[in-house]
Amino acid sequence: MLYIFDMGNVIIEIDFKRVLGVWSKLSGVPLAHLVERFTMGEVFQQHERGEISDEDFAAQLCREMGIALSFEQFSAGWQSIFVSLRPEVITIMKELRAQGHRVVVLSNTNRLHLDHWPVHYPEIEQNVDALYLSQDLGMRKPDPAIFQHVLEKEGFSPQETVFFDDVADNVNAASALGIQAFLVEDDQTLPRHFSGNQIT
Structure with a gap:
């Protein structure tokens, strides 16, 4: 997955x-x-x-x-x-990769923030297989093309893909493509999701 x-x-x-x-x-x-x-x-x-x-x-x-x-x-x-890193999400990403899944980041971000988060939160790059950043791709969520780009680069179908985002428009755009998309409402959304869905 x-x-x-x-x-x-x-x-x-x-x-x-x-x-x-x-x-x-x-x-x-x-x-x-x-x-x-x-x-x-x-x-x-x-x-x-x-x-x-x-x-x-x-x-x-x-x-x-x-x-x-x-x-x-x-x-x-x-x-x-x-504000701070969510360490429980880093743990989830580590577990997913240990099980052989592909884990990537897709973020609407900008060059200014690249001066900050990679330095202060190196755990992110250390625990993902790829970073897909809007300013590098020339497109941003919820544009369907950015999701299609990631799927093509990674070689997965929408049905083989799970997406987590805190913006409803982005979740809806991914869902429209057939991706299993989930809205992250707080810092407990992901722990709850994976406690009910064992990582296998």
């Missing part, structure tokens, strides 16, 4: 409010204003597809939110999204 894991709030605990909190403190703009103004719109999606540079992304997002930050300040806030 092929097991595909999303990264944020699946393998790593993330909290976007932390990002906005840092930007609020550094810019002097009230947090409530940033919450209202921030959207994961086209600029955000372009960045995750690797279509614009980190610097352009930072400048455009600051302009959208009406805040003045240096690139270094923007980056400091951007990296504060990461």
Whole structure:
């Protein structure tokens, strides 16, 4: 079987409010204003597809939110999204690989975050067979093409594939292709899933 894991709030605990909190403190703009103004719109999606540079992304997002930050300040806030690794998921991935299954990560992410998580959470790369990252592929979930790309590269059919993600749109897109897709709602979703489904 092929097991595909999303990264944020699946393998790593993330909290976007932390990002906005840092930007609020550094810019002097009230947090409530940033919450209202921030959207994961086209600029955000372009960045995750690797279509614009980190610097352009930072400048455009600051302009959208009406805040003045240096690139270094923007980056400091951007990296504060990461809270901690979910060690129980690393254990599950290890067990799956030990049983001969293929384990990969499929994540909507960006170059800025590549400066952070591989260094702080090396356990991820150490315990997967491949990383499929949106900015490298030029496409992002829930685009069906990104799932099809992974299936073709890995040589598995949708029926031989299990996918875990914390975003319902991504889960629905994978399900529409015939992949066994599950929504990760909290840090207990995966332990519960595998306690009821023995890894064989």
